Amino acid sequence: MSNHLSIAIKVRESLQADCQNCFGLCCTALNIVASSDFAINKPAGKPCPNLQQNYHCRIHSELRDTGFKGCTVFDCLGAGQQVSQITFKGQDWRQSRAHAEKMFQVFPIMEQLYEMIAYLAEALSYQVDHALYQQLLAQLEELQQLIEHDAATLLALDIIAIRMPVNALLLQTSEQIRLKGKAAKKLNQRGADWMGKNLKGKDLRATDLRGSYLIAANLQNANLQEVDFIGADLRDANLRGADLSTSMFLTQMQINAAQGDRFTKLPSYLKRPAHWH
Template sequence: MAEVKKIDYTIGKQIRESLQADCQSCFGLCCTALNIIASSDFAINKAAGTPCPNLQSDFSCQIHRNLRDQGFKGCTVFDCLGAGQKVSQTTFHGQDWRQYPEVSEKMFRVFPIMEQLYEMIAYVAEALSYKVDSPLYNKLRLQLEKLQYATELEADALLTIDIANYRQPVNILLLETSEQIRQSHIAKIANGKNSRKFDYRGVDWMGKNFVGKDLRATNLRGAYLIAANLQNADLRGVDLIGADLRDANLCGANLSTSMFLTQMQINSAQGNHQTKLPSHLKQPSYWVD
């Protein structure tokens, strides 16, 4: 009888936790390549490809310690997951766009593509950390390999990528992952009895009060949770992919096993040291004690 290969769910966790931005190895690409529109998140307008006036010659930010006070809250929210150093050090082999201006335009176009690839890698890697069934696990592994391969392409090849063709299969797999994991939670919560509604995909809960509510295993994909009060809420097993958490109150909330939660979502919310987060996310330094 053929030996059944055991699934290693730690691989996805390790990959997900390794996706961290290293700004010292990047050439200030998020401060240069991206378009900025003056708003409550940014104090200025800045065209894509134009360096932010706060970007210094060593690619550090001269107002880094006071970004939020200076009207640049959006900068403290952003997280490239390591796409910046990948473009700087691998795709362009450490060529500083200031010293090699001939590569600058191409580098700035490649960065948003790499950023989206890294975002998808993060989601797929996280999905691989869950105890999904073998067929889904194998499909996720193949998708991860495809995404990782794309990040190693040369700049010209990266510029030809159709991101939509990558996103569609990824989204299908993430939906399947969410359904499998949440259903396992729901079965335990319901315990054979009539239970509450669990599907609130795309719901508008802006400013709503959910203090202390049990929202475990709820589908909140793409939900509008702007300024919602989720203080001390139980958000374990909740699918939060694409949910807008700007200024949501997460003080004391339990998001320890929330699904597809990103650092940018957390950075845009309010919380404290009692907020429980997944292991791959960090509490922002500006959260209250």
């Protein structure tokens, strides 16, 4: 196994949420707006009424049936336990109210850092040129150092400024992988509004679908290899039988929000959602 691939795999495997070592931050720190995904309105910093004293969810096995589908979609990639156990050294926000507000503010920042780390780790798994590989690796190492900082340093970060060079490198990665021998103009569907569109069985290989709207789109049996999915909205998209085995920058949250089956081919680092069965 090549060195760049082993680094990528090691990082990706470490990006797993461990709810047992988190103090219910996704159930408390985030703002929730009542919708088809959430049955209630909940302001940031207020615990969900279903969150118990032991930080377990009272309706965990019934979330989708009780109007909390969005909870089954969410994936912090491990940002929750990083904030709980590393940044705040295991201090429970219920018992350390002085730290509660800062903890709730740090969590969404950490979540974004983890998301960027995941994207960079994936980019490092591809066969890009040496110069780009070195830039990706340097950027990854910088982010891995940032997540170890204290709360005050994390709260002072300019996330937009951090995202800019990361995004530029991910774009270069996407172009190097997708556009080998292909016409870039034909494959550029960035930001496309394909909500509800019937794309059943279509060959969409290497298409740039960054930021596209694919809500309830029919992508059944479509070929989605090398498709760039950064920021694409896949809520209720039909991915049954679709080939996403080599799709680029696809997240667990996007997959969790979509519909699929046992014939859907996923990248190795993503899990088949339980509700697909």
